[in-house]
Amino acid sequence: xxxxxxxxxxxxxxxxxxxxxxxxxxxxxxxxxxxxxxxxxxxxxxxxxxxxxxxxxxxxxxxxxxxxxxxxxxxxxxxxxxxxxxxxxxxxxxxxxxxxxxxxxxxxxxxxxxxxxxxxxxxxxxxxxxxxxxxxxxxxxxxxxxxxxxxxxxxxxxxxxxxxxxxxxxxxxxxxxxxxxxxxxxxxxxxxxxxxxxxxxxxxxxxxxxxxxxxxxxxxxxxxxxxxxxxxxxxxxxxxxxxxxxxxxxxxxxxxxxxxxxxxxxxxxxxxxxxxxxxxxxxxxxxxxxxxxxxxxxxxxxxxxxxxxxxxxxxxxxxxxxxxxxxxxxxxxxxxxxxxxxxxxxxxxxxxxxxxxxxxxxxxxxxxxxxxxxxxxxxxxxxxxxxxxxxxxxxxxxxxxxxxxxxxxxxxx
Numbered sequence: 043x044x045x046x047x048x049x050x051x052x053x054x055x056x057x058x059x060x061x062x063x064x065x066x067x068x069x070x071x072x073x074x075x076x077x078x079x080x081x082x083x084x085x086x087x088x089x090x091x092x093x094x095x096x097x098x099x100x101x102x103x104x105x106x107x108x109x110x111x112x113x114x115x116x117x118x119x120x121x122x123x124x125x126x127x128x129x130x131x132x133x134x135x136x137x138x139x140x141x142x143x144x145x146x147x148x149x150x151x152x153x154x155x156x157x158x159x160x161x162x163x164x165x166x167x168x169x170x171x172x173x174x175x176x177x178x179x180x181x182x183x184x185x186x187x188x189x190x191x192x193x194x195x196x197x198x199x200x201x202x203x204x205x206x207x208x209x210x211x212x213x214x215x216x217x218x219x220x221x222x223x224x225x226x227x228x229x230x231x232x233x234x235x236x237x238x239x240x241x242x243x244x245x246x247x248x249x250x251x252x253x254x255x256x257x258x259x260x261x262x263x264x265x266x267x268x269x270x271x272x273x274x275x276x277x278x279x280x281x282x283x284x285x286x287x288x289x290x291x292x293x294x295x296x297x298x299x300x301x302x303x304x305x306x307x308x309x310x311x312x313x314x315x316x317x318x319x320x321x322x323x324x325x326x327x328x329x330x331x332x333x334x335x336x337x338x339x340x341x342x343x344x345x346x347x348x349x350x351x352x353x354x355x356x357x358x359x360x361x362x363x364x365x366x367x368x369x370x371x372x373x374x375x376x377x378x379x380x381x382x383x384x385x386x387x388x389x390x391x392x393x394x395x396x397x398x399x400x401x402x403x404x405x406x407x408x409x410x411x412x413x414x415x416x417x418x419x420x421x422x423x424x425x426x427x428x429x430x431x432x433x434x435x436x437x438x439x440x441x442x443x444x445x446x447x448x449x450x451x452x453x454x455x
Contacts, residue, residue, distance in 0.1 A: 053212045055135045056228070060128040061323070062219045063316040072129035075323065078331045079122040085334030086111045089344070096347045102180040103169070106162045107337055109189055113155040114330035120147040121326045125221040141223040142204050148326070149225060150200040152299060156254045157192035159292060163261035166288075171268050199246050206239050219315060221323050226306040240307060247303055255296060262289060284340065291329065291336045298325030 060068055093099050093108045121144070127133040136144075168176050203225050210232035220227045229239045262285060269281040302322040305313050338344050 068129040082330035117151040118330040121222045144223040153196035167261040295329040
């Protein structure tokens, strides 16, 4: 009877504390988290819209990038709104079913995003180190198989977490010292042994995320070895900058996650709990905020697509303006304009910028066989060379021969 009074196999609700020890600062802490979440939401939605809108971006790199964007949106949306509700409204209660659903979503999205990062690293490795086989290795059917395999793998390794938590008997203490439900944070409230949970969680991390990190490290190691073999110092610096930003994004994704995992199991009381929870909260909002900047803003093709979208928006705004004298001032009062006295339309500066985009140099094509060649092998000026780790172009074989001849003649002269 005593055991029955102190345990409950199916508790009704749990209480989420937020950030233990910093409850009085919750309102101030919510400001940067809300800002980062808003930026992550807008940035990922815009990036996803651009990729699906532009037919020219339906390529392997951008398909993997769209999968990463969806994972970032789901990861931040499944945790940050609940976190903000705790900070703003003290809405700490969460049902047992909702807590299990959040545990599943957090770990499932983490495993899926880790697999997507491995696929993106493999894509860049093939594009740079083995470009002649890029089209044959990464066909649309293979890309879909990779993404489906990532989802199935994540489902198979995360679904047992839910059943392992359901089988436990929980004590009357249902306070979770965290901002969202996490596997070990919930398991530690059980009155029975959680050895199976600890062993399975450790095995999953070592066999999934650990192997993913090894594959990513090997891929980028081979990429950097190819980059250091470039003859041009400028090309090496640009490649190092792009690959370095990718590696920083990957480190920001894995470092807080591994820190939280190791702290739950081996940290004990040596690490302050508020530091542990703060880093765990940053892990679900900082990578989704930075990925649109690292993979989107620094990508020239995406910037050009965004610029064309802004140009279209500018034309729509201008076409909706009236031409009456009351709404359109006279051009005679402006320094530059048509015939004095004729009505004109007031054009905002951002619309003018969008109407006159930066000139783009198209890549000429010929009715001859096409081969995917990485940009750092093409020294001609019309071809951009600043996206070694983010782009590969289809260059005609005749241009490659002309570029090599130009290099030979330059060396002889």
